[in-house]
Ligand SMILES: Nc1ncnc2c1ncn2[C@@H]1O[C@H](COP(=O)(O)OP(=O)(O)OP(=O)(O)O)[C@@H](O)[C@H]1O
C-alpha cells in the first residue's frame with residue numbers, strides 16, 4: 279500500500295482540473311482515456327473492448343496472467359502497435375503517431391525486454407536520455423559503473439538504467455511492462471518505489487503491467503485485471519478481495 283491516501287489525493291497537475299458549470303466543485307479529467315479499444319496483431323484481436331482511465335499522479339496496475347493482453351495494451355498505448363479500433367484520448371485529444379512522437383508529448387515507455395544498449399557504456403546509455411544527473415540521483419549505485427559496458431551489468435543494474443532513463447524525463451505518462459522479470463525482490467521494490475515517487479512528486483500517471491500482483495499493489499492506487507484479452511475487473515488497491523475473486527472466477 280502506498281503511504282498516500284489512495285484515489286482521493288488531488289493530483290498536483292491542476293491543468294487537468296475542470297470546473298463544473300457552477301464553478302463550485304472540482305472534477306478531475308483523466309490524462310489518458312481508453313474507450314472500446316481493440317488491439318492485436320493483424321486479424322488477431324488480443325485485447326477487446328477495453329475501457330481504461332489514467333489520471334495524473336496515480337499508479338495503476340494492469341494485472342493478469344500470461345497471454346492476457348497486457349503487453350499488447352501497453353504497446354498500443356505507446357504507439358508501437360497500431361490499434362485495430364476504439365479510441366485513445368490523451369489530454370482530451372485523440373492520441374496518434376509512433377512512440378517517438380508520443381515521447382515528445384510526455385510519454386515514457388519501459389518495454390518488457392530491457393532496452394539498454396548493451397555495447398555502449400552506462401554513461402553513454404544515460405546520455406541518450408539526456409539527464410544523467412537525475413538518473414544517478416535516483417540510483418547512485420550506477421555512479422561507479424559509468425564506464426562499464428551496459429552488457430556487463432547485472433539484470434537489476436540494467437533495469438535501473440532503463441527505469442532511471444524513463445523517470446529522468448519526468449514524463450506525464452509512464453508505461454512500464456514487467457520490470458520485475460528475473461530480478462531479486464529487493465531490487466524490484468527499489469524500482470517500484472522510484473516509480474511510485476515519480477507519481478507522487480512529479481504527478482506522473484503510471485500504468486504498471488505486472489504479473490506479480492502483490493508487488494504491484496504495494497505501490498499502486500488502483501488495479502485493472504485483464505483475462506484472455508478482456509477486462510475482468512477493476513478496483514482500488516486496498517480492495518483486493520474483488521481482485522482475487524476475479525482472478526479465480
Ligand atoms: N507478435 C504477435 N503476433 C501474434 N500474436 C501475438 C503477438 N504477440 C502476442 N501475441 C498474442 O497476443 C496475446 C496477448 O499477448 P500479450 O503479450 O499481450 O500478453 P501478456 O499479458 O503481456 O502476457 P505475459 O504476461 O506473458 O507477458 C497472446 O495470445 C499472444 O500469443
Ligand SMILES: [Mg+2]
Nearest residue numbers: 348349350390
Ligand atoms: Mg507481456
